[in-house]
Amino acid sequence: MSEFDRFVQEQLDTDPRFRQEYERLAPLYDAISESIRYRVEQGLTQKQLAQRMGKQQPAIGRFESGRVWPSLRFLQELAEAMNARLILNFQPLDEVRRKATRVAEGKARYSSGR
DSSP: OOHHHHHHHHHHHHOHHHHHHHHHHHHHHHHHHHHHHHHHHTTOOHHHHHHHHTSOHHHHHHHHHTOSOOOHHHHHHHHHHTTOOOOOOOOOHHHHHHHHHHHHHHHHHHHHTO
């Protein structure tokens, strides 16, 4: 576990406001990570993807850096440009929190060597 990961985990464990904001932003960062992974798997540059969308490369860069809140239309266009389907769903927060706790516990066990 990196020093940054330890810091984030400490904040999650001790600061309820930090945890709340972290959980609130998680879906955006998950979408960004997934789209970058998919773009790279397809061998597309940001510029090529932007061209497919009829946009300029900086629009993709701003999205991938998390500096903008994408619209649903942008996400749909992004998916179509990568020949993918955008799927949205809603999950109860208690289910999401249970899953996050299990993941964090697994990471802690892995990094401690148990």
